[in-house]
Amino acid sequence: MEAKQYIGEGWKHAILIIGAIVVMLPFYMMVSMSLKSQQEIQSISGGLIGAQETQTFPVCVKTGYSEETCTMKPYQYNYWFAFEKAPIPRYLMNGVIVTLSIFIIQVLVALPCAYALAKLRFYGREFVFSMVLFCLLIPVHGIALPLYVMLAQAGLVDTYSALILPWTISVFGIFLMRQFFMTVPDELIDAARMDGMGEYAIVWKVMLPTAIPALLAFAIFSVVAHWNDYFWPRMVITGNRDLFTPPLGIREFRGGIDSDEFGPMMASIVTVTVPLIVAFIIAQKRFIEGITLTGMK
Amino acid sequence: MGTISLKNISKSFGSTQVLNNLNVDINDGEFLTLVGPSGCGKSTLLRIIAGLEQQTSGDVLIDNKNVNRVRASERDLAMVFQSYALYPHLTVRRNLETPLRLRDYNAFERLPLIGNFSPSKKEKTESINQLVNKTSETLKISELLDRKPGQLSGGQRQRVALGRAMVREPVAFLMDEPLSNLDAALRVHMRSELSELHNSLKTTFVYVTHDQAEALTMSSRMAVMIDGNLLQLDTPEEVYDNPSSLSVAQFVGSPKINIFKGTSDSGGTVGFLNVNLKRKSSESNTDLHIGIRPEHLEITNESNENTFSGTVAYRENLGSDIFFHVNIEDGSNKIIVRGLPQFTHQISNGSSVNIKRVSDKALLFNQAGMRVQFTNA
Numbered sequence: 001m002e003a004k005q006y007i008g009e010g011w012k013h014a015i016l017i018i019g020a021i022v023v024m025l026p027f028y029m030m031v032s033m034s035l036k037s038q039q040e041i042q043s044i045s046g047g048l049i050g051a052q053e054t055q056t057f058p059v060c061v062k063t064g065y066s067e068e069t070c071t072m073k074p075y076q077y078n079y080w081f082a083f084e085k086a087p088i089p090r091y092l093m094n095g096v097i098v099t100l101s102i103f104i105i106q107v108l109v110a111l112p113c114a115y116a117l118a119k120l121r122f123y124g125r126e127f128v129f130s131m132v133l134f135c136l137l138i139p140v141h142g143i144a145l146p147l148y149v150m151l152a153q154a155g156l157v158d159t160y161s162a163l164i165l166p167w168t169i170s171v172f173g174i175f176l177m178r179q180f181f182m183t184v185p186d187e188l189i190d191a192a193r194m195d196g197m198g199e200y201a202i203v204w205k206v207m208l209p210t211a212i213p214a215l216l217a218f219a220i221f222s223v224v225a226h227w228n229d230y231f232w233p234r235m236v237i238t239g240n241r242d243l244f245t246p247p248l249g250i251r252e253f254r255g256g257i258d259s260d261e262f263g264p265m266m267a268s269i270v271t272v273t274v275p276l277i278v279a280f281i282i283a284q285k286r287f288i289e290g291i292t293l294t295g296m297k
Numbered sequence: 298m299g300t301i302s303l304k305n306i307s308k309s310f311g312s313t314q315v316l317n318n319l320n321v322d323i324n325d326g327e328f329l330t331l332v333g334p335s336g337c338g339k340s341t342l343l344r345i346i347a348g349l350e351q352q353t354s355g356d357v358l359i360d361n362k363n364v365n366r367v368r369a370s371e372r373d374l375a376m377v378f379q380s381y382a383l384y385p386h387l388t389v390r391r392n393l394e395t396p397l398r399l400r401d402y403n404a405f406e407r408l409p410l411i412g413n414f415s416p417s418k419k420e421k422t423e424s425i426n427q428l429v430n431k432t433s434e435t436l437k438i439s440e441l442l443d444r445k446p447g448q449l450s451g452g453q454r455q456r457v458a459l460g461r462a463m464v465r466e467p468v469a470f471l472m473d474e475p476l477s478n479l480d481a482a483l484r485v486h487m488r489s490e491l492s493e494l495h496n497s498l499k500t501t502f503v504y505v506t507h508d509q510a511e512a513l514t515m516s517s518r519m520a521v522m523i524d525g526n527l528l529q530l531d532t533p534e535e536v537y538d539n540p541s542s543l544s545v546a547q548f549v550g551s552p553k554i555n556i557f558k559g560t561s562d563s564g565g566t567v568g569f570l571n572v573n574l575k576r577k578s579s580e581s582n583t584d585l586h587i588g589i590r591p592e593h594l595e596i597t598n599e600s601n602e603n604t605f606s607g608t609v610a611y612r613e614n615l616g617s618d619i620f621f622h623v624n625i626e627d628g629s630n631k632i633i634v635r636g637l638p639q640f641t642h643q644i645s646n647g648s649s650v651n652i653k654r655v656s657d658k659a660l661l662f663n664q665a666g667m668r669v670q671f672t673n674a
Contacts, residue, residue: 196396
């Protein structure tokens with residue numbers, strides 16, 4: 001390579017590095033603040049992890065713990081107090097229950113729909129598909145109120161069903177899988193039929209395994225969207241703290257006697273974000289494997 | 298048993314008629330080839346037999362039972378596809394097992410994990426394993442059983458696809474251009490293997506191809522289809538020597554048959570160029586097409602009333618034969634003549650040659666393209 005090319009590549013990398021810094025900076029702040037003491041956070045000092053001096057935390061004492069219990073290093077305090085103050089494991093479990101239920105039901109609905117729209121010939125197929133496309137255009141917030149009223153009428157407010165039911169039919173999922181199924185050769189389906197499979201067996205035993213890459217992409221969209229969703233849980237979970245999802249749980253750290261104590265708040269945010277990042281990294285690896293798995297012509 | 302009868306089969310997609318009132322009777326144990334140019338409806342016909350496509354009208358009978366309303370999965374036929382259509386996520390062994398599992402296990406036994414508690418499952422698994430092993434030995438794919446289709450070459454995938462069709466021991470095999478994705482040498486090799494396989498299995502084969510050479514080499518009978526019509530159904534020899542129409546004559550045989558424009562006079566004597574045929578046409582006083590295959594023309598030194606002359610435009614050397622593309626002197630025809638290398642190696646492009654025909658080999662067709670017989674006299 002010549003020097004000129006190095007400079008050209010250098011520019012690209014410089015721009016990408018700046019972009020990466022912009023994206024990473026909030027995460028850096030979050031992790032850093034979850035480790036530091038309140039004074040260090042407010043005076044913006046102490047670098048990444050602060051001085052980590054053992055100290056007694058006033059908010060902790062005010063909450064009713066003994067001074068001895070409240071004396072520790074800031075990073076210990078932040079994480080310990082976050083878990084003391086709010087049932088974070090419970091929130092995480094709620095998050096897992098809700099996002100997984102949503103995703104599984106979405107797949108159960110979307111795969112047969114997508115298969116029918118992509119591979120079966122029936123009267124009105126184009127119309128149904130155009131309705132799917134039409135539904136893609138409806139913003140969630142536009143129908144939130146009617147949905148809420150319907151759930152309230154059914155007596156489902158403050159239940160898991162209220163968190164899960166409205167999201168079980170994902171038109172985006174149907175659309176995405178339909179586009180992927182269009183690329184699966186018809187002969188593969190015919191071969192399965194000749195082997196004696198019924199249409200449902202074809203969906204689960206032939207289409208599902210070949211669609212793993214697309215399904216993972218959809219899983220990332222779906223899980224991230226519903227794990228991070230604040231708007232809908234805020235609407236339908238009105239009082240029952242046992243049903244709080246992680247974003248609702250984070251809100252617990254605002255207001256009250258200890259208003260704006262950032263250390264424990266950031267510690268809780270880190271706890272809520274980490275599972276998603278880990279899941280994403282694992283999925284990404286499988287994602288690439290999935291692509292190489294489909295050795296189809 | 299494996300007889301298949303098609304009665305008055307028609308198929309149209311919207312307003313396009315794809316198959317036109319076809320009648321075919323396929324005998325038990327026969328190797329029947331459906332051959333025709335692309336778009337003639339042969340694949341559609343095969344899919345109708347398989348039950349993957351519903352005919353617009355007509356009946357399909359398998360072993361004398363009407364299967365119009367029987368689903369593909371219940372017709373007990375096996376199909377080999379052009380793209381092989383192996384399950385990409387399963388190993389070769391599982392690919393071969395799949396049709397057997399679906400046939401032998403009941404719904405409960407097919408369930409993951411809890412299906413294993415069924416008392417009869419073990420026995421069935423045993424017999425499935427035996428069948429898979431037997432088939433893979435026959436096809437020499439035993440060492441590939443643990444690989445995925447993506448790791449196999451085209452020829453190996455082809456064998457696995459055959460194996461998946463064979464394990465179930467179906468009533469008949471349906472094959473949709475199974476060799477067309479292979480390279481030329483392997484294709485020729487697989488032809489003989491398929492024929493051997495047919496001889497040892499003694500099951501009915503219905504084989505679709507656009508390659509007339511495959512049809513001629515492998516089939517016990519071949520059905521020539523053009524534009525949704527069945528033009529001729531007969532043994533390869535009969536179809537080649539005695540085509541029923543001009544289209545069949547032109548489709549079957551490579552290089553293509555030479556067609557000359559000619560006329561018959563009131564006495565039925567057929568003349569073309571400067572040559573008169575010895576035999577008399579049964580249709581007199583009309584324009585005719587005279588078809589002569591390249592191997593029935595010879596390059597000769599003679600020059601008389603039975604020969605005509607032309608210039609070699611292109612010389613196609615195949616080693617065992619040389620085909621000469623010759624422009625006839627009056628400019629009306631470009632014909633192909635076969636020459637044996639030992640006699641014709643010195644003839645090059647641009648030489649002028651005399652051509653003689655082998656007697657009693659010409660075929661006559663009328664203006665509508667139908668065959669015209671010679672009178673016996």
